[in-house]
Each structure stands twice: as C-alpha cells, then as structure tokens.
Amino acid sequence: MPNAEHHTGPDHSYWSQMAGTQPSSPQIERDANPGIGPETLTEPWFEDDLRRLSSVNAEEIPSLLGNSSEFNTSTLQTGNMFTTLATASPGWLRGTTQSPSEQRVDGVQLCEDGPPRFYGPTSSLRFVQKMSIPWFQPLLRNSRLHGEKAIQQVNLQWPGDSSYEGYLTTLFFTWYNPYMGAVEQGIYSRQKQDYNLGKETFLYSPALENAILAVGASYASRRCASLPDIFDPPDFFGCRAKAFLDLEMDCPSIATLQALLILSSLEAAAGRDSRGWLYSGMTVHLVFDLGLHLDLCHEDVVTSLRKQDGGLKFLYKSVFQAVCSSNLLWSIGTGRPASMKNLIQFISTEEGQPSSPRQNSPIENSPTQVSSVSGQIGAEGVPVYLYRLSVEISKVMETSYVLGKSLSTGKILIPSSYSRPFALKGNPTIAKDITLSLQDWLGALPAALRIEASEIETISRSTYPSEVIELNLQYHEAIILFHRQFFSTAGPADKGSPQTIDDRDESGNARQKCIEAASCICRLLVLYRQQYGLRYINVQAIHIVLTAGQIHIQHGASYIRGSQTRSEGYRKSQEMLNLCIQALGEMAQTFPSSMRAIEMLTALRQRWHNPSSLSVDSN
Template sequence: MPPAEKKQSRGKYTTKACEECRRRRAKCDGKKPSCSRCLQWSISCQYSSNEDGRRPASKSYVDLLRQRIEFLEEFLAKRGIDPDAEKSLEEDAAEVSSYMEALCDQFKGRLALDESLNFDDDGEMRFFGPTSGRLQFVAQDATPEKESKACVEPEPFGSTTYDAFIPTELENHLIDLYFTWEQPWYQIVDEDLFRDSMANRGRYFTPLLLYSILAMGSRYSDRVETRTDANDPNTAGRFFFEQAKTLLHREMERPRLATIQALGLIGMFYIATGADAAGWLHHGMANRLSLDMGLNLDPAAFDRAVSMCPTEMQLRRQIYWTLYCHDKLSASYTGRVCSMLDVQGSVNLPSNAEPSSPREQAILSLQTALIRICQTYEKIFLSLWAPKPSLNQRQRPAFLKSCLLDLKTWLYDLPPELRIDQPNHLPHAYTLHMVYHTARILLAKPFTIRHQSASSDADANAEVQTQAQSVSTDSARAICTIAQKYRQQFGSFHLSPITATHCTLSAATVLLEDIDGEDILPSQKSRLEVCVGVLEELAGSWQPARHTGNNLRRLLSARYNLTLPGGEKADQLQSQTGGDLFAQSMGFDIVDGANTEFLPQYEEGLPSTLGLPPALDSLPVDYGFFDMLNQMNMDRMW
C-alpha cells in the first residue's frame, strides 16, 4: 500500500479506550456506544466509569486559578514584596516549618486536656476545660494512673430490654431502610457497632436508640403499619417516636454516646414532620452533650489520660462531624446562625484503617467530602449572612472569587466514587452535588443585581454582579439536571434525604427570579416542573417539602397561569395534614387558593410566598413557622 494511502486510512485514537481494546491492548477510536473495532467483530463494547487520571482541568477551573494568582501577585506588589526574592527564604524555611508543623500536630488539642477529664459512675467521660474552676478542687491524692473506663461496659440504667411487640420482619425492614437511605447522609450511627451491640447487648445499643432508628426508618417506608393514621403518611414512625420520647426523659439523667445519637435522630424526626422548633431544640441538646463529653477534641489526644477503644475513637469522630455538618445544613435550611464553629473543635476527619468494601469506602468518602464543603458553608455564612458579617463591602468581591475557587477545587478533587458524570449507584452522591450548587447560590446571591438594589452596596461593579448572576443561574439549572439524573437512576426522590428540599427550593427561587416579566420560556417551565416534581416526591417522607411544593405550585398558577400535573394529589395530601382545620380553629379565615385579588398588592412577592424573607436579606426562615403562617395569614392574599 502506498504511503499516502496508508496514512489516509489511519483513524483517530482516543486517550480512553474501551474495556475490550484495553484488554487486548488494541488501539481504540473511542466512538460510542460502540467503537469501530468492537462493532466490526460484533463484540460488546463497554467503557469504564473510573476516572481518567490524565483528565485535564476544566477551563473554568484554570481561569479561577489564574485570577487568584493575578490577585495575589498584585496584592504583594502593592506592598513592595517581590515574590521571586522570597523563594530562597521559603526554601530555607520549608524544612524547619514542616518539622514544626509535625511537632505541633502531636500536641494539637492537648493543652486543653490537663486534668480536665472526669468519669461518671457509668464510665462515660466528661470534659472540663482549663478555665473551669472545678479543676482547682481535684483531690490532692488523685493518682495519675491512666483511666481505663472508656471501654468498660456500663451498669445499665433501668431495663435495657424493650417491648418485643414489634414483628421481627418489620423491625429488620425499618432498620435496613434507615441504614440504606438515611445513615449514609446523616452518619450519626455506626451500622456495624449498632448491629453487633444489638445482638450482644453491647454499650452502643439502647432501646432509646433503637426506637429512634425505627422512627426514622419509618419515614422511608410505604407500609401502613408504620403509621398511627393509615391515611396520613406524615404519621409514619409516630408510635416509635413516642416510645423514644418516653425513654429519652429517663436516659438524660445519665447520658452516653448513644443518647447523643438518639437526640440527633429525634431532632431529624421532628423536622421530618414539620416541627422545626422542636427539631432545632433537640439538635441543640445533642450539640451540648457532645461538648460535655469532649467530642470536639480528637480522642487521640486523650491517650495519656484514658485508654479508649479504637472503635470508640472512630465513633466519637463520626458523631462530632455529623453534628457539625448538620449544623451547617440546618443553618442554610432555617436561616439561623451556626452553633458549631470549626474553630471550636480540633477533631481529625473520620478514617477507616481496616480494608473496607467499595460501598463502605464510598460512604466514608461521602462524609469527608460533606465535611469539607460544610466548612466552606461556614465561611460563607460568617462572611456574608451573619448578623454581623466578618467582611465589609470592599472585601466581598475578593471573597467571592476566592470562595468560588475553593468550591471548584472541592468539586475537582472529588474521588471517582462520588462523581456523577457517569451513573452512580450511591444516591447520596447526587445530593452532595446539589449541596455544592446550593453553596454557589448562597455565595453569589448577595452580589446579584436584584439583591444589590435593596442593599447598601449599590456601587458594586457590574462585572461582579454579572458573574454572580451567572453563577446563580448556572447552579440552579445544574440542580435541575442533577435531579433528572437522580430520577433516571433511582426513579424518585421519595427516599432522598431532606437536604434535597432546600437545594430544590434554592434552585426554584433563582429560576423564578430569572423570568422576565410574565412571559415564561419553555425551558424555564421545564425546569420549574422538575423542581415541583422533586418537592412532590420528597413530600412522601418530609413534611416541609410538601408545604414548599404546594406554595410553589400555587404561585406558578397565580402568577403565570401555569398548571402543573399532580396538583390534585398535592391538594389531597395537604388536606390530610389538617392544616386548614388548625388555622380555622385559631380564628383565621381560609381564602380559596384561586383567589388572587390581593396578589398585585403584595409587593414582597416571590420570596415570602415560598417561605423566604421578603427582601432575601437572610436565609430561609423556619419552615414550621411558615407552614402555620401560610395557612393562617398568607392565604388571605390569594
């Protein structure tokens, strides 16, 4: 064959070959769904979903890095600092610095531990800091021997048994549902420790914790026997919940780690049923108990004071970081301040020294990634949304660019098991990406034109406003895309964590603000249909999603004459909750949802209608309060 003809017949090759070509070490053209070679030989062609190590950085990520470098170089130049001249000094100090950092890490958190550990009669550790006056009254003859009570089985308080009236099949069903759908996202309970302690009457099982797990597992079940009212899905788990509340009062007299876990689950159950105030209270109790037991200090720092089992050390880290993450997601959900700050703790990230299954490794990676992005959430809240923001108006544009880069870096560093560019069998990975885009919306919102018009920062440059608006819109659309991927993989959001509710609401708010006038584009309608559908699917497990979805549906109908499918079901579920009857019993008139007489006079518009503050100057308020407000007062405007 002539050289020219031979050169012409040569095809294009890809950097990522299919599995068959990789196995045979043959050249692959990368065509999909089947490469040319597999198609020629009638072979099944499949591509690995594993991440390509040679994957280049995205253009947006590179641009953010360049902008950050240029900003830092300009910052140094204005202060007469030559970055090149500093290199030699940095190299000389690098070795000393790394040694000092390693040395400091060994003592991290230990300065606060001197004579600060006490033990109750049940062997549970209590922590008191060096400023506590009670440390001055430690007995002079106290022996410095290392305590070893942390792994001793405590004497049970009262009965450790529970009424065996629950059918074993139902109990196992609800426990499995909990550990499959709730625990990977809200990892306050270690599945292996709980199941082992349940079988062997270990210290990590209590009837209180069991009933709390059964109550939360019921929220993911369609079985009517989990409900106190067969026609009301919001009563699912109510019986187990009442049992847990009875036991909680007694166990609070001598709390343990399992008490913190149960408090966290009880708080989640309250939120699931729409009782946000009670949920907030019980999570606050869990946070306080975690400080009481020293969970905000890494247990490795206790090694000279107490002998602690490795399993308990890992559990303490897991509980602390779960409460920390929930605090940030709750701050976003309720619009309240963070109550657990990163600076108040010194705890290593959860780890798994022993080999684990791919699912266990994915769940561990999930918690680590969630912790990282929740730390960024905290920076956003303190810098932009706090009652006294830590940044002034001049500092905010630089923070926007810096934080966008941090978020992009977080996304770029996600391990393959948490990516969703290919179908992912871990449903919570999709929720994690929704949280990422919600963080971008919360970061960008104070800089958007709509927000700036109502703030004192009216002279913000147009470039920042345009960038912020683009970030908000892109992330809102991305949340809708993620929701569609989730549905394709899992069918429905019925078993999704409640966090998806606020993420979807955030996307819907941005999408509605982007509508120009009263004309809604087909693409905008399609995305809003996705948001309404997601909220309706979440409503089966989470009461706040039901009310938020109903409010959104009514707004679309009144303002844009947009009637979405499924409204009859939503109205039926709404009537089952008895909200209208409750409002009428309080002396308020309920106006028909179709009555829009007062709508033009309602200048606050969209945000308040959806349960958000009128001027969007703060994050969403307590949905439980707005549930009542919507029924009692806001219905008047319709």
C-alpha cells in the same frame, strides 16, 4: 503555714480532730409537726453514713478518702464499663509536689454517673477527677430499670417484631445514614447484642434504636400489624425514642447524642423546625459534655474497647463531623447562628475508613442501590467531604454580615452580634475568596464522588450511589447560597441594575452562577428519580430543591419584567420550576414538610410573576 515544696499529701489533721467529736445537730421535735421527722428528711442509707462518719477513727479517714499512694477507681461499683478502665489518680492525690492548681486545666474526668465528662479550666469539679464521692449519690434514671414504666405511662407499649425491626433498620442504614455517617452499623449491632445480654453499652441505647426505627419507618412501604392504629409508624417510634431519651439525659452517652442527631432530622421531615433546631443544639452540648471536641484525646481511657472495636476512633470522629454538618446545615436552613462554627478548628479533617463497609442489601418494595466496586469504596468518604463542604458553607452566612452592603440593592446590611469576619487568603474580595474555597473543595473531591458538569448530557446513563448524588446536590446549593446575595431579578434589558460597571458585572456573574447551579440541581434530581425514586432521598434535599426553585422563579421574573415571556429562557425557567415542584411532591410521601416547600414556591411564583409586584425588592 507549711512550705508547699515539702507538701507530700493531703493534710488529715482536721479530720483527726473531728473524729472524736460528736456532731451537734439540732433536735427536731417529732410531735411538733407530725408530717416531718428524721425519717422524712433523710434516707436510711444517708442516716447510716452519718452514724458511720460520727464514729470513725482518725486512722480510717485516709482509707475513706482514698489511699494516698494510689487511688484506684476500679473500686467504684457504678455498673459502667468506664469505671474499670481509669486507674491512675491525679498527682496531687498521689502525694506529689504538684498542687491542684498546677494540674491540667481541663480534661475528661469520671463522674457520678460513670462515663467520662469534660470539664473546662473554670470548673472547680475538675479538681476531683477520678475521686470517689460515695456519700453523694444523685437520683439517676436509666432506660434498663425505668424504661418499661416510662413507656407504659405514655401508652407506647409494643410487643416487638424482629422481622419488621430488621426491615426498618436496613432502610435507615441504606437511605439515611450513608450521607452523614452518624452511626456505624457493625458497632451498633454488636452493642445491641451486648445490651440484650445485660451488659452496659455506650454506643447503643433504646432511644437510639427507636430513633433509627422512626427514620426507617419514614422510608417504609408497609407497616407492622401490631403497631397501634392511632399512630403513623414514624411518629410512634419517634415518641418512644423521646420517652427513652428523657431517661437517658440523666446519664447521656454517645448513643444519646446519635439519637438526638437522628431525631433532629425526623423533626425537620415533619416540619417541626423549632424542636428539630433545639435537638440539634443539644447535640452540640453533648459534644462538649463527652469531650468529642478534644480531637478524641480521651480515647486513651477506653483502651480495651479500642482493641475490641477497631473502628471506634473513626466512629468518634464521624459522630463529631456529623454533628458539625447537621448543625451548620440547620443554621443555613433557618438563617440562625451555628453553634459549631467555632469548633471546626479542633478536629482534623483527615479521612478515615469505617470498620465495616456499608452493604446495600436488597430491600422489599424499595430500589436497590447499585454501584460499581470503585464507586462503592469511594462513597464511604461522603460524610467526610460533606463535613468539609459544611465548613465552607458556614462562611456563606458570615458574608451576609461582613459585607458593608448588598451589591445588587445597595442596602446596608446590619451586622449581627454573633458574626465574626473569617480570614481571607491574600487580598481578594470576599466573593472571589469563597468562590476559590468552593472550587478547592470540588478539586479535592475524589473522582468517585464527583459528577462532572461535562457529564450532564449523558447523566441519565450514569450510575452513582445515592449519597454521591446528594453530596453534589449540596455543593450546587452552596454555590447558590453564596451568590444569591449578589443576585438581581433585573434582566439584561432592565436599567435598574446596579449603577457601577463593577457592581453590574458582579451581579450578572452571580446571577448566571445561580441559574447554572439551579439547573444542575434539577438534572441531578432527574438522575436520582431514575435510579432510586425521590421518596428515598435524604431530608436535606427539601431545602436544596426549595432553594433551586426560588432561583428559577427569580429567573422567570426577569423575563416578565422585560416582556419576554415567549422567549426560550422563560420557557426553560418554568420547566425547571415545575420539575422542582413535582420533585417536592414525590418527596412528600416520605417528608410531610415538602408540602410546605411546594406552597412557598407556588406563593412566590404568584407574587414575583405578577408584573404589578415586580417593583418590590424580591431579594
């Protein structure tokens, strides 16, 4: 065996011997089975390649495998912009002394469909990075070639209306996108123009466009006359997005990921939780597939694109953060494990600035977002701070399994197989540790993004961008989500509260924090309604209002237990609860799943405010 130290390139001796050998393949009798023959077993292009291989000379083998001195993937004719950018081969293909096992253990590599894909250290596919494999061509579909036929098969044709499309797109970028920042409007618009000119794009796709139109149609107050009458506009564009998505899954791009992220919210708004949850999980898999979890190391591959779009790096990071925020909030809303909770360590939380600030243009039949110049600039950081808050909220789920028992009931909590204790700072209790983390998050929040508790009395005279109000709503829900597990429905006069002084103090403190946070949520809802109307709020608000309403129900139940239904505290709890129900009713104009939240609050109030049912643990 030759010494590895003197190895200078791949050994072609085997191919040299095989070059003069005719292939010995079994002959198939054509008449034995009239339905089977060589023409049905192989495609014409494959037969041509087989004949070419059988007659190739030994000296031609290196040229087929790639020049040993330098392999240039720009010769690949895949029609994708990425293939013209990667020109360097791995060392072991260039004839260096490095063996395949000594190469980088993972990374983003060019694949059969063109764009870079991530392969980890256990994948054997990582050894063929940037190699041309011209004889293996999987059947891949795409929206440009097969989209029209796919739409016709499901009867979703639409001639289009540029004015109406612009109207829905503006609604999307005004009311939905600023909260999580999944799509950068300037880059999206430029990529759409390129696509219409016949160029290949990876930040625009028909699936993404129709997903944007579907969400915009949810906020719209009018519909286009050319739309089919049998569909509601959000469902029509959502179905079109799914039809295109099925094609794009053969060769997914960042636009595909963005489309899935938007569709998960659309399904949540419609109350289709299982489908929305699955779409959210698919976005996590695409984060791995595209290598976005590598802190954007692969952006060096797209140097020319970075020169064209200065905000590309910001977009990649914002997409990753949007997926994290969405997946973690889905986890909280469903009580299921978050796929992204172990990935947050890979991406730094440094702030970035988008390449083009968001503009709030006046929209027909919808309120205009009004804000000061300083507030508008500060509001650009909302997705970043939502991501950081989502990371803190993810710890809330951990406490449900890390704690040995509930302080309010004494019941043992069954640990989950996916739970893992998070690192505590110093040696405080878990409750104090998370409380400090949330306080640190609030302390780091810029003044333009914070609505102080001291402003509650004058809040009706304040003006904030919609996403700033939504961010503060999310913070107060985080307070409730953590402290609710220590919450007891027992009032001060009830003797059935926790037996120890420490447990009683902890439960009473948690109870007060939940009530205060739920009251702040109601006041912020009043502010949002006054400035914009609750039909223009983000879909995440449904779970926030539902959470606050449950706290007000529990608070009222404590007064019923103590026979204090005529007290001022009981009256306020009922007033706040009615406000939550009214808010959900207004949201139902945009989000049908709000009706389910109303039914849940109504049922809980009937159950928990019935004295005969208060003996049942309501935690």
